[in-house]
Amino acid sequence: xxxxxxxxxxxxxxxxxxxxxxxxxxxxxxxxxxxxxxxxxxxxxxxxxxxxxxxxxxxxxxxxxxxxxxxxxxxxxxxxxxxxxxxxxxxxxxxxxxxxxxxxxxxxxxxxxxxxxxxxxxxxxxxxxxxxxxxxxxxxxxxxxxxxxxxxxxxxxxxxxxxxxxxxxxxxxxxxxxxxxxxxxxxxxxxxxxxxxxxxxxxxxxxxxxxxxxxxxxxxxxxxxxxxxxxxxxxxxxxxxxxxxxxxxxxxxxxxxxxxxxxxxxxxxxxxxxxx
Amino acid sequence: xxxxxxxxxxxxxxxxxxxxxxxxxxxxxxxxxxxxxxxxxxxxxxxxxxxxxxxxxxxxxxxxxxxxxxxxxxxxxxxxxxxxxxxxxxxxxxxxxxxxxxxxxxxxxxxxxxxxxxxxxxxxxxxxxxxxxxxxxxxxxxxxxxxxxxxxxxxxxxxxxxxxxxxxxxxxxxxxxxxxxxxxxxxxxxxxxxxxxxxxxxxxxxxxxxxxxxxxxxxxxxxxxxxxxxxxxxxxxxxxxxxxxxxxxxxxxxxxxxxxxxxxxxxxxxxxxxxxxxxxxxxxxxxxxxxxxxxxxxxxxxxxxxxxxxxxxxxxxxxxxxxxx
Numbered sequence: 001x002x003x004x005x006x007x008x009x010x011x012x013x014x015x016x017x018x019x020x021x022x023x024x025x026x027x028x029x030x031x032x033x034x035x036x037x038x039x040x041x042x043x044x045x046x047x048x049x050x051x052x053x054x055x056x057x058x059x060x061x062x063x064x065x066x067x068x069x070x071x072x073x074x075x076x077x078x079x080x081x082x083x084x085x086x087x088x089x090x091x092x093x094x095x096x097x098x099x100x101x102x103x104x105x106x107x108x109x110x111x112x113x114x115x116x117x118x119x120x121x122x123x124x125x126x127x128x129x130x131x132x133x134x135x136x137x138x139x140x141x142x143x144x145x146x147x148x149x150x151x152x153x154x155x156x157x158x159x160x161x162x163x164x165x166x167x168x169x170x171x172x173x174x175x176x177x178x179x180x181x182x183x184x185x186x187x188x189x190x191x192x193x194x195x196x197x198x199x200x201x202x203x204x205x206x207x208x209x210x211x212x213x214x215x216x217x218x219x220x221x222x223x224x225x226x227x228x229x230x231x232x233x234x235x236x237x238x239x240x241x242x243x244x245x246x247x248x249x250x251x252x253x254x255x256x257x258x259x260x261x262x263x264x265x266x267x268x269x270x271x272x273x274x275x276x
Numbered sequence: 277x278x279x280x281x282x283x284x285x286x287x288x289x290x291x292x293x294x295x296x297x298x299x300x301x302x303x304x305x306x307x308x309x310x311x312x313x314x315x316x317x318x319x320x321x322x323x324x325x326x327x328x329x330x331x332x333x334x335x336x337x338x339x340x341x342x343x344x345x346x347x348x349x350x351x352x353x354x355x356x357x358x359x360x361x362x363x364x365x366x367x368x369x370x371x372x373x374x375x376x377x378x379x380x381x382x383x384x385x386x387x388x389x390x391x392x393x394x395x396x397x398x399x400x401x402x403x404x405x406x407x408x409x410x411x412x413x414x415x416x417x418x419x420x421x422x423x424x425x426x427x428x429x430x431x432x433x434x435x436x437x438x439x440x441x442x443x444x445x446x447x448x449x450x451x452x453x454x455x456x457x458x459x460x461x462x463x464x465x466x467x468x469x470x471x472x473x474x475x476x477x478x479x480x481x482x483x484x485x486x487x488x489x490x491x492x493x494x495x496x497x498x499x500x501x502x503x504x505x506x507x508x509x510x511x512x513x514x515x516x517x518x519x520x521x522x523x524x525x526x527x528x529x530x531x532x533x534x535x536x537x538x539x540x541x542x543x544x545x546x547x548x549x550x551x552x553x554x555x556x557x558x559x560x561x562x563x564x565x566x567x568x569x570x571x572x573x574x575x576x577x578x579x580x581x582x583x584x585x586x587x588x589x590x591x592x593x594x595x596x597x598x599x600x601x
Contacts, residue, residue: 056433056463162554190461192320192490197534198550219463226536226548263468266493266535273492273520273532
């Protein structure tokens with residue numbers, strides 16, 4: 001995505017990240033350690049699209065939470081635009097938070113059901129005290145149009161939107177503060193194929209317009225090959241392989257990568273899907 | 277040859293207080309042969325799941341079914357409820373998308389499978405039921421059938437829960453399995469495992485399969501024949517090879533462009549292209565072809581009346597004015 005805006009400067013850098021959870025064993029005094037992340041190093045260039053791909057339980061979402069500074073790591077560092085995320089406090093932290101926005105899989109749960117679409121979109125502006133009430137409202141109208149929703153729907157509540165429309169609303173909210181990066185945690189999962197394709201097109205357009213950096217988190221290697229410039233395969237808290245999609249598909253080096261490639265539906269059916 | 281299942285001009289309407297009826301299925305006809313796997317492809321809200329429920333007469337109160345459903349020449353629409361109860365499971369089983377909500381949360385999964393065995397194999401002793409349940413657990417891929425038998429649904433992963441649902445559906449030895457998006461909420465790797473399992477079970481049990489999905493790539497693996505559903509109608513029918521390699525209906529063509537194919541090599545590659553607009557609201561009765569507002573090959577006639585079904589090639593049907601309609 002967005003070739004013209006890609007630079008070599010990393011916007012987000014992760015070094016030696018470890019995250020260990022202590023889990024209490026049920027009905028006993030035993031405790032055990034869950035090593036969710038086991039030494040992660042990665043760098044995401046500004047304006048590029050990076051995908052973390054792995055099975056359930058591979059640590060993808062934990063890594064996203066650490067990179068969004070929502071979960072402190074046990075060890076290691078995360079830099080955003082050369083600032084150490086976990087040493088920031090107060091107004092500096094507030095400013096950085098604007099630039100790291102999250103989109104989740106389950107928008108029905110992520111959006112406050114008692115808010116109207118307008119309140120959903122302008123809540124980040126209110127929290128960060130950006131603009132007057134009238135400016136916030138204008139921005140909401142503008143954002144609805146930008147994500148392809150009629151601005152007349154600003155008074156509707158999230159449950160009145162379909163799954164795909166709710167995901168658009170979540171994107172509008174995420175863009176409210178004009179962020180530099182979006183973290184999309186399984187944002188396509190659970191959507192119909194046709195809606196998924198619409199979301200991909202919307203995100204591609206937004207990236208070239210807004211010079212956004214994307215971090216996708218997904219279990220679907222086939223789809224990620226379409227949206228990402230670089231893919232890291234995560235397995236049991238470690239990155240086992242990383243590279244451009246073309247290289248991973250033509251020459252996968254690790255068994256975990258091959259397993260994810262084999263799992264792409266239709267790969268064994270030798271059908272061309274409407275290409276003939 | 278006599279088909280196993282025949283659906284003839286099936287209409288389903290939903291009634292809500294004070295609202296005009298919502299036509300969810302508008303005249304659907306198809307057959308499923310013995311041992312055949314038929315894939316049903318369509319977007320959310322097109323009526324796919326309603327079709328599965330209508331076949332087994334499991335639709336909620338407030339729905340009206342017109343048309344005919346024959347299973348082994350028995351008329352399911354007019355079968356007495358007691359007979360229908362015997363047929364469900366014994367002849368036709370159903371697997372849903374969300375196994376966690378179709379399993380009882382506070383009963384051991386083994387017990388839940390054994391209960392199905394008790395309902396369908398009246399002569400089985402408790403020991404025989406236990407053995408039968410453990411055998412089917414091994415068959416759906418659990419090596420430690422003992423431990424799984426005693427587990428509760430929440431102790432199992434999504435993929436394991438779906439295996440339990442499949443075991444439950446198959447212990448009654450049906451001839452037809454209807455699977456409604458059985459892998460849509462699973463990881464791709466787990467999805468691949470479940471698809472491989474269903475393929476093996478189908479072969480070993482001589483099962484006919486109706487597989488419902490929004491994903492053509494999944495159906496490419498599972499189906500022999502494909503029905504494409506749009507706004508409650510079958511808009512295209514043919515072999516899986518025909519429909520997926522050279523689709524006729526503009527909706528099928530557009531949906532196939534949504535499948536992520538090979539790697540995207542450059543930024544200008546827009547081979548993954550979205551269908552503009554959204555599916556029609558089932559509450560509104562369309563004038564003309566329901567796909568017309570989203571169709572790139574739209575003609576004047578498309579907005580005037582509904583296209584009829586034509587047969588442009590042998591064993592292939594399509595509902596579009598481009599082919600005579």
